[in-house]
Amino acid sequence: MDRRNFLKRSALAGTGLTALAAPAVAQGNITWRMVTTWPKNFPGLGVGAQRMADRITAASDGRLTIQVYSAGELVPPLQSLDAVIDGSAEMSHSAAYYWQNKSTALTFFTGVPYGMTTGELSAWVRQMGGQEIWDEVYDQFGVQGFLSGNTGVQAGGWFRNELTGLDDVQGLRFRTPGLGGQVWEKLGASVTNMAAGEIFQALQAGTLDAAEFVGPYNDLALGFHQVAKNYYFPSFVEPGLATELVVDKAKYQALPEDLQLLIRDVCQAEYDQVSADFVANDPRALQTLVNDHGVKVLQFPEEIVKAGADAAKEILTGLRDSGDDLTKRTAESFIEALKILRLRTEGTDAPFVEARRKYFEI
Structure with missing residues (x-):
C-alpha cells in the first residue's frame, strides 16, 4: 500500500478536537463512541477496531451502536484512554502499555520483553487470574479492559544503519514504547514514544535513527522502508502484543446483561481474528518489502539479544520486588x-517448529 495514499485516506486530525453530542439514547437504543489510537483503515489494528464496532452493532440489532473515531478525529491518539475516563467517549481501542504513566502494571497487558506469546497471554488473562488483577488496576480509573487483538511476535524495528553490537546502540534515537523501551534504554538508546502517524515524519526528518511499530503488515502501509532499509527480526521486547478495548465501567455495568456479554465475547473473537490477520498478512507484506523495495532483513547480534534478556530480567524482578502493590x-x-x-x-x-523447519518441505 502506498504510504501517501494510505495516510491521505486516514485523515489524521493531529490534535484537533471535534465537538460531538452526548451518546444518543432513543427507544431503548444506545450509541457509544469508540476512540482509537490507530489511523483510519489501518491494517490489522484500525480495521480490527472498526470490525469490532460493526459486529457489536449488528449482533445487538442496533440496540448498541458503536461509532468509531480514528486517531485525531475526536482526541489525539495517545489521549484515547483519558477520553473514556473523562466521559467524552465510552470506549477506547488501543494498547495498555501506552498508559504506563498511570500505572506500570498496565504494561503487562500489552507486551513484556521476553514475556508471553499470543497464546500464553490469552491463557494468563482468561484462565490464570490475569483479568481479575487487570480489573483491579483499571478500577482506579473507573474503566474496564478487555483483550481485543494480538499482533503476534513483532519485528525488531527499522534502523538507518546496521547494528554490529552494543556500541552501535549508544545514543541511538529509537521510537519504542512500554517496558521494551526501558530495555533499550538500559542498552544505551535514547527512547521516545509517538503515535503511528507521527513516526515516518520523525524518521524522515532525522529526529529518529530507528523505529519499531508492529511488523511488515503495518510497516509497509506506514512507509518506513522509504527511509530505512535495515529491518531487524524478531523483536525480543514485543513477543505478543495485545490490544485492548476499554469501556466506561459504570456505563458498561448499566447495560443489559446480554449486551455486556456481547461486548466481552466480541472482544474474545476479535483477539483471535486480529491474530489471524497478522499471521496471514505479515509474510506477504514482508515479501513485498524485500522483493519490491530492497529491504534487508537482519537479525540482532547475539550481544544485543543477550544484553536485552539481562535488562528485561532486571526490570521485571525489580517491578515484582519493589513496585507499588498492584504492580x-x-x-x-x-x-x-x-x-x-x-x-x-x-x-x-x-x-515441533524446529523439526518442521529442518525436515519438512512440501
Whole structure:
C-alpha cells in the first residue's frame, strides 16, 4: 500500500478536537463512541477496531451502536484512554502499555520483553487470574479492559544503519514504547514514544535513527522502508502484543446483561481474528518489502539479544520486588503464569517448529 495514499485516506486530525453530542439514547437504543489510537483503515489494528464496532452493532440489532473515531478525529491518539475516563467517549481501542504513566502494571497487558506469546497471554488473562488483577488496576480509573487483538511476535524495528553490537546502540534515537523501551534504554538508546502517524515524519526528518511499530503488515502501509532499509527480526521486547478495548465501567455495568456479554465475547473473537490477520498478512507484506523495495532483513547480534534478556530480567524482578502493590502483584501473577506456560511453548511447540523447519518441505 502506498504510504501517501494510505495516510491521505486516514485523515489524521493531529490534535484537533471535534465537538460531538452526548451518546444518543432513543427507544431503548444506545450509541457509544469508540476512540482509537490507530489511523483510519489501518491494517490489522484500525480495521480490527472498526470490525469490532460493526459486529457489536449488528449482533445487538442496533440496540448498541458503536461509532468509531480514528486517531485525531475526536482526541489525539495517545489521549484515547483519558477520553473514556473523562466521559467524552465510552470506549477506547488501543494498547495498555501506552498508559504506563498511570500505572506500570498496565504494561503487562500489552507486551513484556521476553514475556508471553499470543497464546500464553490469552491463557494468563482468561484462565490464570490475569483479568481479575487487570480489573483491579483499571478500577482506579473507573474503566474496564478487555483483550481485543494480538499482533503476534513483532519485528525488531527499522534502523538507518546496521547494528554490529552494543556500541552501535549508544545514543541511538529509537521510537519504542512500554517496558521494551526501558530495555533499550538500559542498552544505551535514547527512547521516545509517538503515535503511528507521527513516526515516518520523525524518521524522515532525522529526529529518529530507528523505529519499531508492529511488523511488515503495518510497516509497509506506514512507509518506513522509504527511509530505512535495515529491518531487524524478531523483536525480543514485543513477543505478543495485545490490544485492548476499554469501556466506561459504570456505563458498561448499566447495560443489559446480554449486551455486556456481547461486548466481552466480541472482544474474545476479535483477539483471535486480529491474530489471524497478522499471521496471514505479515509474510506477504514482508515479501513485498524485500522483493519490491530492497529491504534487508537482519537479525540482532547475539550481544544485543543477550544484553536485552539481562535488562528485561532486571526490570521485571525489580517491578515484582519493589513496585507499588498492584504492580508487584501483577508482576508476580505474570511471572508465575509464564513459568508454567513456557513449559508447553518451549517443550512442545518450539521443538515441533524446529523439526518442521529442518525436515519438512512440501
